[in-house]
Structures are given as structure tokens and as C-alpha cells.
Amino acid sequence: MSETNNVSQFRRHALSVPNMGSSSPLHFTHSSPLHTSPLSPAHSNTSSPGREMERLAKARSKLIESESNQTPRLPPETREQLRYVSKDGKCRVNLGHIDERGRFLSDIFTSFVDLQYRWFLFVFMMCYITTWFLFAGLYYANASIRGELGQEQPLGTTRNQHVDQNPCYLGIDGFISALLFSVETQRTIGYGSRTVSPTCHEGVLLVMMQCIVGSMIDALMVGCMFVKISRPKKRAETLLFSRTCVIANRDDQLCLMFRLGDLRESHMVDAKVRAKLIKSRQTAEGEFLPLEQTEIDLGYETGSDRLFLVEPQVIQHNIGASSPLWDLGPEQLRRQQFEIIVILEGIVEATMMCQAKTSYIETEIEWGARFEPCMTLEKGSFRVDLRRFHTTYKVPLPNCSASQAHQLMVLVGCKVQSHTACRECDAWAEGAAEGGKEKSPSNIRFTIGDIQEER
Numbered sequence: 001m002s003e004t005n006n007v008s009q010f011r012r013h014a015l016s017v018p019n020m021g022s023s024s025p026l027h028f029t030h031s032s033p034l035h036t037s038p039l040s041p042a043h044s045n046t047s048s049p050g051r052e053m054e055r056l057a058k059a060r061s062k063l064i065e066s067e068s069n070q071t072p073r074l075p076p077e078t079r080e081q082l083r084y085v086s087k088d089g090k091c092r093v094n095l096g097h098i099d100e101r102g103r104f105l106s107d108i109f110t111s112f113v114d115l116q117y118r119w120f121l122f123v124f125m126m127c128y129i130t131t132w133f134l135f136a137g138l139y140y141a142n143a144s145i146r147g148e149l150g151q152e153q154p155l156g157t158t159r160n161q162h163v164d165q166n167p168c169y170l171g172i173d174g175f176i177s178a179l180l181f182s183v184e185t186q187r188t189i190g191y192g193s194r195t196v197s198p199t200c201h202e203g204v205l206l207v208m209m210q211c212i213v214g215s216m217i218d219a220l221m222v223g224c225m226f227v228k229i230s231r232p233k234k235r236a237e238t239l240l241f242s243r244t245c246v247i248a249n250r251d252d253q254l255c256l257m258f259r260l261g262d263l264r265e266s267h268m269v270d271a272k273v274r275a276k277l278i279k280s281r282q283t284a285e286g287e288f289l290p291l292e293q294t295e296i297d298l299g300y301e302t303g304s305d306r307l308f309l310v311e312p313q314v315i316q317h318n319i320g321a322s323s324p325l326w327d328l329g330p331e332q333l334r335r336q337q338f339e340i341i342v343i344l345e346g347i348v349e350a351t352m353m354c355q356a357k358t359s360y361i362e363t364e365i366e367w368g369a370r371f372e373p374c375m376t377l378e379k380g381s382f383r384v385d386l387r388r389f390h391t392t393y394k395v396p397l398p399n400c401s402a403s404q405a406h407q408l409m410v411l412v413g414c415k416v417q418s419h420t421a422c423r424e425c426d427a428w429a430e431g432a433a434e435g436g437k438e439k440s441p442s443n444i445r446f447t448i449g450d451i452q453e454e455r
Helices: 043-046 047-061 076-081 101-106 108-114 117-145 175-186 201-229 232-238 330-335 402-438 449-455
Strands: 239-242 245-249 253-263 268-282 288-296 313-318 339-347 353-361 365-368 370-373 374-380 380-385 392-394
Touching: 101 108, 108 201, 117 175, 117 201, 175 201, 201 449, 232 239, 232 353, 239 339, 245 370, 253 365, 253 370, 330 365
Parallel strands: 245 365
Antiparallel strands: 239 253, 245 253, 253 313, 268 288, 268 339, 339 353, 370 392, 374 380
């Protein structure tokens, strides 16, 4: 760890590693908050636990620096490359050094579905070609062992003409003819010129095996192709998210808002939306937590996160005391680097779960803005103008965070209450003085009943 002036020259962002000074991890400079001078044996023996705890507390307080010093500004091009989730919902995470790759083979169906189309078609064709050549080789080897390849057997010959020879395969005189017989058997083409003799038991067994293997390959490939084409991931292409987020007051509450909509007339069932804040932070002990995820409440307790997504809707997050944006104002938004991940989930018509994702970085949040209305009533029906889907307009908003605004409101309320209390005290004092003048001691008389009541 290094001082503030040393930290600023090292790049630090929401997806980076912690700041380390020019010194090695095993060597601390004198400016480090964790640096302690070498202690002599006498001093080390007399050091009390109280002093040690005080020293560690001071070191922790120095570790927690201001965000402006810990998080220098990055160029827009570099910041765009450091997204955790891209705007189209793709997670930019690459898994490396996977030792147990056999786990992918145990789930062969999902592995096939996740393949890209070019590799999927390549595997699709290679499965058929491999089985054709494999059984062609078996037919060829069987005919070669029986000594039938050297015999000239016209394609139109019958078993009566060669009753003494008893051939196993009719019409097979080489590997090419065996390959054609393999293709005709597996694809059930049946030209009729090549066939297997019923007296050849091994040939009948090979034909049965090829039919079973071919049926299994057909079922697997057709099923994978159907699932790959009808994957609900493609349904996410017709779900829209606004390009930016806005922050403005709504019902006297500072809110973070974004807009989402559906382009299709077939609506999603049980649509839900949730959001995560991705940001790195350093703990009081100096531990660096990269990509820490914090939940952003979009109305889970009230049920407002469940949507009836017929028209474009503006989703809001109330920036309260429990919100991760509670201490962020416009200046802090410009200095800090974080990412808000928005996830929309729902069920499509085929009862499959669909998920669409997008992200917003700090430069895509507009302070003091609202979305323009995009719905109008025309000729007895509602019309949505998608040209205004991403359009925003400015509104007046103080340049302070929600916590600062709350503190100002508390101070103003205390001043109003104190001023009102002072007025009430003055009025009470004046009333008491007037009452004292009216009631002189000579006019006050106590009876025995009054004294008993007081007792």
C-alpha cells in the first residue's frame, strides 16, 4: 500500500486489481500506513496490546481513502472495454485453466446446444459420415474375410444363379460399393441393388446395429437442432432496455429509473426484473474484493418488480438509506467506477424461461433527467411511439446525494421545530405572567377538600 500521491499514478477501476505501490509485496516503504519501524527486543517486549490495537486502527483508517484518490478516471474507450456485462447482455468472463473437462462430456446434450452453429453443423455431419465409413469398413472386412470381393457379381444377379457360392453381400465388390450399402442401410434409401443374404448371420447383425446407431444419432441431432433453434435466448432480441439510466425525484423521493419494453405482441408470462451493483471495494483490513455484487431493490417486498409487460414501463429504485447509491451525488458518480446489471426474466409461450440482460456504467447515468412519455391515446386505442423510448429531458435537481439531502431536511426540520417551540414557550410565559397578575395571593383560598384531593 502506498500514500495517496503514489496511488494516483496507478490505474484502479471496478474490474482491476488493488493498487500496489512501486515496492514489492514483501517490502513496505516508510510512507505505508502498515509500516512499522524495526523494534528492538526491549521495545517489543514492553509493547502493550493496547498500543498494538491503536496502531492497527490507525492503519485501517489510512487504508480507507477517498474514492477520488483510489479511483482515477479512465478514458471512455478503456472504460467501455472493462464492462462486466455488455449492452447486449453477454458476460465478458473467460474461464481458463479448466482441468476437469470431462464434465462437459457428461452433459453432452447441453454441450451440443451451447456450440456455435458452424461447429454444431460440423459435428452433425461428422457423426453421420463417421458411422457411414465405420460400418462400410465392417462390411468390407466381413466380405473380404469370406472371400467374396474377388468374385464378379453383377448387380442384377439373384441367389438362384449363385446358389453354390452363397454370397453374404450381393452387389458389394469393393469399398465404394460397401460405403453405398452403408449409406442406403442407415438412411433407409433401399435402391434394391445391394442387399445382405439371410444366410449371413454376421451381416444381418451388422445391419441391425447400424439401424440402431443411426436412430440414436437422428434422435440426438434432431433434438439438439430443435432446442438450439427454439432457445429462449433468441426471445431476448425483442426485449428493449433504455440506453441510459436517469436520476430524479418522484413523489419527493430520489429515484434511479430505467425503461424496458417488449416488441412482440405475444407477451411474457410472470415477468420479473432485478438489478445488481458491481463494484470493487477495499475492506478495513486491506483486503481487495473485486466485482462485489450488491442487490438493488426494485420493489421485491411490495411486488412492483413483477411486471405486466404490455407497454414500455419505467422501473424505479428508491434511493433510501439501505441503497448502495445513498452517498453518491453527481460528483461522486463522475469519480467512481461501477456497473449496474439489470436482469429481466419471464416465461415465453413454450413454457421456457427467458432471460435478458444489460448493464449501465457510471457514464450512462443522467443526473436530473426523466424519460419522455411514449404512449398516447389515438382513436380509442393506446399507441406506443418507440422513437421516444430512449429520449430523456432535463429536470431541476440539487447537486447533492440522497444522504446529504436527507441531512439538510433534518436540519431544516429541527430549525422549524425549535423556532415553533420558542414561540410556544414565549406564549406560555406571557400567559403565565398575565395569569399571575389576575390571581393575587390575597385572592387565593384553599379549603380542606382541595388539600385532600392533592394528597
